[in-house]
Amino acid sequence: MGFSAVVGGTRHIFADLRQLLACATPFRSGDALAGLAAESAAQRVAAQRALADLPLRHFLQEAVVPYEADEVTRLILDSHDAAAFAPVAHLTVGGFRDWLLAADPAAVTALAPGLTPEMVAALSKICRLQDLVAIGAKCRVVTRFRNTLGLPGTLSIRLQPNDPVDDPKGIAAQVLDGLLLGAGDAVIGVNPATDNVENLCRVLGLLDAVRDRYAIPTQSCVLAHVTTTLLAMQRGAPVDLVFQSIGGTQGVNESFGVSLALLAEAHEAALSLKRGTLGDNCMYFETGQGSALSAEAHHGVDQQTLEARAYAVARRFRPLLVNSVVGFIGPEYLFDGKQITRAGLEDHMCGKLLGLPMGVDVCYTNHAEADQDDMDALLTLLGVAGVTYVMGVPGADDTMLAYQSTSFHDGLFVRAALGKSPAPEFAAWLQRMGLAGRTPDRLPMAVAGLL
């Protein structure tokens, strides 16, 4: 089935839904790399007009990746909740945008199980940044493990104490630095330098000991491959959250060495440990536009639509945390600060509409055309959009992954600028430790044995 719209006296024709979505996407280098980007500004706006007129129901009939060939497509269509979809089932994509901008948060939040990734991706393509912010801010997603994340008026921080060789003291010093600067309520999460089960068990033990020693109401995670974490659980390691990078097609997930069945196995294993005290959201996923093209598993679909499809994988497992690592993948997918900014806000809104506790790693690499000014702008916009959490890295410099994310100071800034607090249990802990609103020169905790 084809689509068309007239712009400037020319009728632009789009062969199928994939091409319509791709041509309607605001320009980014990854779609150009894939040969999917609109050929002109006029063709792009024609696609946006045609897309705005498309009934939302159409997305239940035409899959962008074939149902027979892809387990993510099957998950999306087989788990669609028609009752939740009912309030917007009569709308077009354009009508849906208008409805969302006028709706109250409860009505928007209730839609989540009735929305598919392709519907929200289509919506995002006809949104300006302010629409992405306004709609994202209406979604309420609350998750719990040892604290409560996502409450209105809160903004949480993942404390990311990565060390180039997983040195325990190097990690511990960064954890303490983050705690002194109010970070760590989303998770204390280490990206391991080497995906080795012995090493994983050692770092998990360290993080759990720190949390236990200072009675911090938070959770820890070592972001190893899911199969390594399964091995660690078999060895009795203290696994709070199971982490995995995921994507929006079966093929990209295969390139990550995972499947829905493997994720389900890991989810069951983590649930059986019953380590959460306030709730049982025990999965942590990372995503990012461009991963499917990078794995040559994109099926001719634009990178933002595929990113939204990754959220369908995530929500199947009721995660505690999901974040797009928006600027990490590099300039071939998101070239500069402008493209990173838009993608970060798209990812946040799409994830939230689908019911995910969406954070964003506001970040860039040194081969992208971006700098700290771009990060300040995106961080502030995401704060206004109600982002669930952002990263906290000492001085914004991750010495292991060699990229720049948001710093502990950035977390303090955005909370203060927007009147946000940490998760309530963590805020109370900061208060008890004398760390609310200040960082003393003298450490407020004993560190003998740790450092």
Next chain:
Amino acid sequence: MSAPTLWRDLRRFTAARVALGRVGNGLPTAAHLDFQEAHAQARDAVWSTLDVPALQAALGAQVVASAAPDRRTYLLRPDLGRRLAEGASFTPRPGCFAIVVADGLCATGVQAQAPALVASLTTGLQRAGWDVAPPVIATQARVAIGDAIGQALGAAMVAVLIGERPGLSALDSMGIYLTHAPRPGRTDAERNCISNIRPGGLSLAEAVAKLLWLVAAARGLGATGVALKDEQPALPLIEDQPGGR
């Protein structure tokens, strides 16, 4: 060393930017400008180039280029960086171990470390009974260029030594990607990676030991990637990493 009692004492334990101070909720001016300086140097490092004649003299290697004609194209078109330029030819050496030295996203670390690492690795591989092919230097190259080179050589495995994206604290980092039965189309899940090889990170000796362990395990398993778990006993840690800045 006594246990720290002050915030600034944390600097003794990590090269990360800890204990930077706090002015209101922001960074003190000196820390802010330190960051800006490091970012400026990293930006320049991305555009650094491999001194091919010097490396070739040290390695006695064949030199090939990727299909990316220049740095900007390389940054925007990773597909070209994974392919060989037209006209590259190799003398087949069935069953050999291939070593590729690639510039990647920053040439500095490869330039400095590759000669010693290749020498040590070659000795270790030969001791384990491998026929090691002469190394190949690849410019404007991504990791997967090793698949094309490995296939052309008929190699049983390929190790790609490649410059890692420069960070603010490390402009000289190298990674090694090991791929069993290399051929174009291999995915990243079919490789094993050792990263952060640099002074202050993983040492050359540790990297070579780890790689030789992976090579032996991959030969036994007949595969690299997620099927091959790095279960090598953890190496003894170096006490008191050089911290502070």
